[in-house]
Amino acid sequence: MAVATAESIKTQILAGTYPSGTIETGNVFDYVQYEKRRMYPSCEVVTIQPESTVETKKTTETSVGFEIRYYIKNLGIRSDSILTQKTVEDVIRSQIEAMTLQDHKVVFESKLWERQQVGKFGADFPPYMVSSLKITVRQVTPSTATLDGKLVFKKVGSNVDNAPGSDYEYTEVYDVDISEGYRDIQEQYTGSNIPKHYAGAFIGNLICNIPIKTADLGATGDKLNQLIRLRSTGEKPDVKFVYTNKTGGESPSTITETFTVEPERLQRLYQYQDTVVYRLTATVVSPSTIS
Numbered sequence: 001m002a003v004a005t006a007e008s009i010k011t012q013i014l015a016g017t018y019p020s021g022t023i024e025t026g027n028v029f030d031y032v033q034y035e036k037r038r039m040y041p042s043c044e045v046v047t048i049q050p051e052s053t054v055e056t057k058k059t060t061e062t063s064v065g066f067e068i069r070y071y072i073k074n075l076g077i078r079s080d081s082i083l084t085q086k087t088v089e090d091v092i093r094s095q096i097e098a099m100t101l102q103d104h105k106v107v108f109e110s111k112l113w114e115r116q117q118v119g120k121f122g123a124d125f126p127p128y129m130v131s132s133l134k135i136t137v138r139q140v141t142p143s144t145a146t147l148d149g150k151l152v153f154k155k156v157g158s159n160v161d162n163a164p165g166s167d168y169e170y171t172e173v174y175d176v177d178i179s180e181g182y183r184d185i186q187e188q189y190t191g192s193n194i195p196k197h198y199a200g201a202f203i204g205n206l207i208c209n210i211p212i213k214t215a216d217l218g219a220t221g222d223k224l225n226q227l228i229r230l231r232s233t234g235e236k237p238d239v240k241f242v243y244t245n246k247t248g249g250e251s252p253s254t255i256t257e258t259f260t261v262e263p264e265r266l267q268r269l270y271q272y273q274d275t276v277v278y279r280l281t282a283t284v285v286s287p288s289t290i291s
Helices: 006-014 078-097
Strands: 042-055 059-073 106-118 128-142 149-159 168-187 196-211 238-246 254-269 277-284
Touching: 006 042, 006 059, 006 078, 059 078, 078 106, 078 128, 149 196, 149 254, 168 238, 168 277, 196 254
Parallel strands: none
Antiparallel strands: 042 059, 059 128, 106 128, 149 168, 149 238, 168 196, 196 277, 238 254, 254 277
16 A cells, blocks of 8 residues: 655655754664664654554555654753654654555555654753654455455346346445245234234345446446336336355355345445445345255
């Protein structure tokens, strides 16, 4: 993700114009100086968080962090030294803001200054001030992880207008929620306050998220943008699906459900710098077969 390095940031810092006796060639380092040999004034550029990733089924978040530290002795001339230090901080910040720290897909970038007085005494450790600029860059992109959900539109068993020529497979399907059951009918009878329970009508629902690919959109009845289209008769289409999901290495290695639904709603999620996801909600019209 990030194209910047401690070395390239050092080069960018040296390209700025600073007050005399502050930052110059020879006192900017792309590593941490030994404390007892630290130069005053001097500047260090340190990678505090190497390129790191957090990956989920949906996205991969890549982040990297740097810290720029500017050291100056505390000579007791507070007003002048603070003014000069503020000027150096402003130039460094301006140089970093003019630099490309990452590619165009960044979703978060922060630059935070922190200034502190360190009061160590002795010949080797003079009192000094240090300004620290922490830079964090984070990018979120569609995940490259193996997504194990697979939803197949079955041509045979589906009743749609403009049927496809064959079955169609939606891949990378995730967060699938299938619920089924029967309504409960209670009846009271003489001599008891405990009702009897009878099975009512079957009820079922399907909710799933499908990341969109070009092939998922089109004109035939298996395409996501066509699933909620009414038939020429004015009726909802009946769609037969087979859903397969891995079980995490246990036996069986996969679980498969076959069911028929009437699509109800198709929610589109167009989120900044994220995969386009269609969220399908449908009514399951009869008990599914699980294997």
